[in-house]
Amino acid sequence: MTLTLATWNINSVRLRFPLVEKFCAESRPDILCLQETKCRDSEFPSSDFRRIGYEHLAINGQKGYHGVCIASRLPILNVVNREFCGMGDSRHIAITIQSSAVSADPVTIHNFYVPAGGDEPDPKINPKFAHKLSFLDEMADWMRRDRIGASNSIIVGDLNIAPLETDVWNHKALLKIVSHTPVEVERLNQVMQAGPWADIVRKRIPPEVRLFSWWSYRSPDWSTADKGRRLDHIWTSENISTLATDIKIIREARGWERPSDHVPVVATFTSVKS
DNA sequence: ATGGTGGGCCACCCA
Numbered sequence: 238m239t240l241t242l243a244t245w246n247i248n249s250v251r252l253r254f255p256l257v258e259k260f261c262a263e264s265r266p267d268i269l270c271l272q273e274t275k276c277r278d279s280e281f282p283s284s285d286f287r288r289i290g291y292e293h294l295a296i297n298g299q300k301g302y303h304g305v306c307i308a309s310r311l312p313i314l315n316v317v318n319r320e321f322c323g324m325g326d327s328r329h330i331a332i333t334i335q336s337s338a339v340s341a342d343p344v345t346i347h348n349f350y351v352p353a354g355g356d357e358p359d360p361k362i363n364p365k366f367a368h369k370l371s372f373l374d375e376m377a378d379w380m381r382r383d384r385i386g387a388s389n390s391i392i393v394g395d396l397n398i399a400p401l402e403t404d405v406w407n408h409k410a411l412l413k414i415v416s417h418t419p420v421e422v423e424r425l426n427q428v429m430q431a432g433p434w435a436d437i438v439r440k441r442i443p444p445e446v447r448l449f450s451w452w453s454y455r456s457p458d459w460s461t462a463d464k465g466r467r468l469d470h471i472w473t474s475e476n477i478s479t480l481a482t483d484i485k486i487i488r489e490a491r492g493w494e495r496p497s498d499h500v501p502v503v504a505t506f507t508s509v510k511s
Numbered sequence: 512a513t514g515g516t517g518g519g520c521c522a523c524c525c526a
Contacts, residue, residue, distance in 0.1 A: 246526095248517075248518065248526080249517095249518055249519075252518070252519095273518090273525095273526080275518070275519065275525095276519090300519085300520095301518085301519045301520070301524080301525085302519080302524080302525065302526095303525090353525080353526055355525095355526095365525095397526095453515085453516080453517095453526090454515085454516040454517045454526085455514075455515040455516050455517085456515080456516090457515080457516085495517095497517095498516090498517075498526080
């Protein structure tokens with residue numbers, strides 16, 4: 238009994254549906270969480286997802302920017318999307334499913350697209366960076382207050398922060414670059430403690446190993462230069478963290494035709510009794 | 512130190 242879950246910042250779901258189809262054919266995720274879908278709910282390619290076996294869709298889109306969705310082979314028992322920072326942005330959606338690979342009880346999956354934060358890592362002069370920090374604070378407050386990560390929960394998404402030294406191509410060079418500054422990493426760690434969440438990717442792949450899920454479009458030879466960052470994450474509540482038996486980062490997806498700048502991160506959960 | 516490339520969409524916003 239297994240459940241395979243994937244997260245991917247797709248950077249326009251309409252433009253890149255053919256890549257979604259290719260990825261799903263190869264990796265067979267039961268649940269696919271996408272960020273930056275960049276279309277209204279009415280423009281979402283729902284029939285294409287149904288055609289490739291994802292009959293159950295939870296969509297929180299908006300015109301031109303942001304947008305998240307969860308496509309599932311399993312029935313969706315409940316859908317919630319929460320607004321952060323009173324901005325009206327579509328940056329979160331959560332579903333509840335039943336999967337005996339993970340738990341006898343219902344499991345909630347949260348899909349986040351955290352603000353990128355602009356270029357200047359100073360909240361006093363850069364409102365986008367201030368928004369990013371407020372968003373993370375609000376996530377942590379909500380998780381603590383509502384005990385979001387207490388049990389049977391998973392959180393995935395483009396969190397736009399690479400917390401570990403080996404989550405970036407050059408730790409020292411990126412200390413003042415938004416996505417790897419100490420102030421953001423501290424905020425992200427507070428979110429992790431607020432769950433409390435376990436980083437199941439780093440449970441399976443030790444911190445000594447460099448791991449990236451994003452390479453800039455501005456790097457002409459992304460693979461040989463390999464100036465990547467690990468911005469995309471999968472965390473779980475502690476009670477299910479040991480059930481994540483396999484982690485894959487689909488690096489080759491960055492080399493596909495007209496790629497996203499992010500690649501899928503995939504976790505497979507296996508129940509103790511098989 | 513700078514600027515490089517993409518997507519949405521029609522003047523620039525965003526990453």
